[in-house]
Amino acid sequence: MSGPGVPDGRGEPVEARREPKRSAYARGYTKKWDAAAKRFRQLYPLCGMRPLDDDGRDQVPVMSQCYDEQRVTAATQTDHVRPHRGDMTLFWDVTHNWQALCRRCGARKSQAGL
Ligand SMILES: [Zn+2]
Helix, strand or coil, X not given: CCCCCCCCCCCCCHHHHCCHHHHHHHCCCCHHHHHHHHHHHHHCCECCCXXXXXXXXXXXXXXXXXXXXXXXXXXXXXXXXXXXXXXXXXXXXXXXXXXXXXXXXXXXXXXXXX
């Protein structure tokens, strides 16, 4: 078997396929996420803010130094409290798994591997 369309094992280099935008999209970071994450920060505009839980109680944010030190900082990102690792249930669990973070706290959290 040979001819056009048959891979010869030396197709495009791996580098060319590793498009960061595409892999982020594949992990769920779609336009839908962008819009939802932005809407979330309109409701929870400060670093360390989280929705109330199912019983209407406050939830403590994870790795928000601003919250811990009672500092008022504008949130710049919507963060998954527990890393979703491709689990779309965790990914979209706004009530239990989303929090607003500022850039610094977000960076610290991802540096910690969370
Ligand atoms: Zn912060």
